[in-house]
Amino acid sequence: MAEESLIRVDGVSKKFCKSLKHNMLYGAHDLARNFLGLPRGPAELRESEFWSLDDISFELKRGECLGLIGPNGAGKSTLLKILNGIIAPDRGRVETSRRVGALIEVGAGFHPMLTGRENIFVNSAILGFSKQETTRKFDEIIDFADIGDFIDSPVKHYSSGMHVRLGFAIAAQMQPDVLLIDEILAVGDAGFRSKCYNCIGRLAERSAVVFVSHAMPAVSRLSTRTMVLDHGKTSFHGHPAEAIAHYHRLFDNQMRPTRQGLGSACIHSLQVLDAAGCPVRSIVQGQGLTVRFGVRTDVAITNTCLDLVFVSIADEVVAECNNLVAGKTINLQAGSDIHVYVHIDSFSLNAGIYRISALVLSADMIMHYDWQKDIASIEVRADRVGVAGQQYRARWTLTDSPQETSK
Secondary structure, eight states, X not given: OOOOEEEEXXXXXXXXXXXXXXXXXXXXXXXXXXXXTOOSSOSSOOTTEEXXXXXXXXXXXXXXXXXXXXXXXXXXXXXXXXXXXXXOOSEEEEEEOSOEEEEOSTTTTOOTXXXXXXXXXXXXXXXXXXXXXXXXXXXXXXXXXXXXXXGGSBGGGOOHHHHHHHHHHHHHHTOOSEEEEOGGGGXXXXXXXXXXXXXXXXXXXXXXXXXXXXXXXXXXXXXXEXXXXXXXEEEEEEOHHHHHHHHHHHHHHTOOOEEESOSSEEEEEXXXXXXXXXXXXXXXXXXXXXXXXXXXXXXXXXXXXXXXXXXXXTSOEEEEEETTTTXXXXXXXXXOEEEEEEEESOOOOOSEEXXXXXXXXXXXXXXXXXXXXXXXXXXXXXXXXXXXXXXXXXXXXXXXXXXXXXX
């Protein structure tokens, strides 16, 4: 691996203003100071201001890939925009290679009235490539984007996914020294995302890559280092597995339960139990668990649906179970207080922390009598090789010639 530094960030901080009135006032003040050759403004925060980034430092060499993870609003996108030169830091210094490819916002860098074919040349020129260089790579870009005849249509008619396809194809196939990727890949379909992640892996061998993602398996697979941002500060910077574990703990500590619904029922005392019936905060992937909770009702609810929902740190519903699917009929009496035990034989989600929500619903799932959101969490630990939560036990046979399948 070459030792050439392609990104150097030293003490970078960026502040924004919550108030539109103050933002316009401070902007005019800072522009005037800049015009007069004076410093942009005071280093300390003014009224309504906050630090979006606070004293961020790192260095990235050719052949390294930095994964950026953290809660929404942590400053990840702001950092990418500073690295790309879209916005300037209020403090600190940033040095990057001259050829920087970036996928930060859908459609960024495209002229809506030009065709995809024309935008390839425009976007490549913005990246610093000549027309001759773009022409040599043109067929590879079109093949990777795989948008068919739409390449000759104005990009204003493109879907978000098509914007991402073309943008990534240009940024990746032109092989920039630095590639910056925000969560934009979440817009594309699963097949294209897989192709992009494989491409990022190849690019990282000869470029410097910084990418933001909530997909922890991708972060673990692609990153050589991972940085966790929280409220604009570096919360952790190091090995991907350790960074992801740190983020899971951060996520768990910041979880705040909320309640919605009609209020005629109340879920309470929810706990996750292991096989021995002891309360647990984490289990090994594939082990069984029991979710125990109580339900108090003020009114009679016939054919009740009791629902458990498991949500990932990317805010995706990844699993659900309810009594109706299990064929269990539950009728709640007015003034009752029952205890519910939900036994799951094999909890096979991917490693990570999952928020648990519990609901009391009508059978058609229209009436929400109670909805306890983020009432608890469970961490899944993986102790086996594999990227998928569900691992099938199978018989493996090796032969020198094909065998007939037994009927």
